[in-house]
Amino acid sequence: MAGTAFTVLGLCLTLLCLLNFIFVFGTGVEFIRFISLQAIFYNISGAVQQPKGDDANREWNIILRDPRVLRPLAVDLGLIIVFILQHSLMATSTIKRWITGIFGVLQRSLYVFSTSVVLQVIMRYWQPVRDAPLIWSASTVPWNTWIPLICFVLHFFAWLIIFTIILIFDYAELMGVKQIYYYCLGLEDPLSMKSLRAQRLYSHLRHPVYLEFLLILWAVPCLSLDRVLLATLFTLYLTCGHSLDEQDYRYLRVQLDRKLEIFSREEITYGQLLAANGSRSENADKEQ
Known part of the structure; x- marks a missing residue:
């Protein structure tokens, strides 16, 4: 009877893990569209344009007091703060122990699920700043073609390196899949079975894609105020979490x-x- 109950529990955990994997993977694909493709191809299609007339000639001290500029920046700032708080607090030892005590082996799966939910909120409620000049923009011929193309190539190789690093760092464990697999086999947590040097590295390297993600954040053909806010705060956050x-x-x-x-x-x-x-x-x- 106990064996049957354990089998049912294992099947339920496997189903939850599979659904979580699909959701997280889909969120990752959508995040690539949001952070890379949208920033590159919207400039090519003309969806991102410089303000014209009086709006383009205003001084920055006036622009930064304009409610049409401050309102979307405030919303975006709040979204980023929510992400940083979720991503940081749930990674602390105290919160990890508390979640493990309640959800057990699902701790890592819950972490990546929560991160994906916050990213979904950011992507759906992000407010672009349309009433302020762009910091830079490749809008003249031939740079309006070449710069987006160069940025696309840089982003492509950056994401390729990121996926390679994630695979090397054990993608199944990062997603919480291996934890459930080991649990069903009656084994300990995968991280506890690694060497002390590996555990030490993981405690220092919370973001193994530091330089590649910085390239994705800043290498864009046009830089708006909301992109500056996103890139600056993520750069500071990644820098604080990178202590090799x-x-x-x-x-x-x-x-x-x-x-x-x-x-x-x-x-x-x-x-x-x-x-x-x-x-x-x-x-x-x-x-x-």
Whole structure:
């Protein structure tokens, strides 16, 4: 009877984990559209335009007192503060212990779910500032074509590096999938089974995509006031959460060398298998 109850619990946890994974993955895709594609292609399509006439010639001390500018900035500031509070408080040891005491193995899944919910709120209620000049804008020929194209390439490679780093850092564990899998197998938390050096690195490196995300924030063809607010606050937040030291860098270097060695070994093995299969095919053709 206890085994049946455990199986039902495992199935329920697996279903919740799967639904959470779909929601978080969809949020990630939508966040890429919000933070990268929208900032690049809206400029190409002309949806982002410089104010004309008197609005373009106003001084900044007047612009920053305009309610049409302050109101959306205040809303955006509130949204970012909510994200920072959620993302930081839920990562503290006290809150983690409290959530684990209530939700158990779902602690990590609840963290990424809450982060995704806050990101959904930000993307849906973000207020662009349309009544202030742009800080910069690639609006003259030929830069209105080349600058967005260069930004697109930079963003593409930045996201590619981010996805690679996430995979290296164990995507299943970051999403809370491995915790539930280990729980169903009767094993301990995945992080507790890692080496002390790995646990030390994870405590210092809350955001393994620091430089890449900064590039995405700032490398845009046009920079509006709301984008400045978003990029500045996220830059400060990422900087505060990035505290690697020399020991962490040495550990990362060792792990990278090991993974490259594994990949090289697998590539050599795969090449040998292809060569062996090719030789067998040639021998079979000769026998025929």
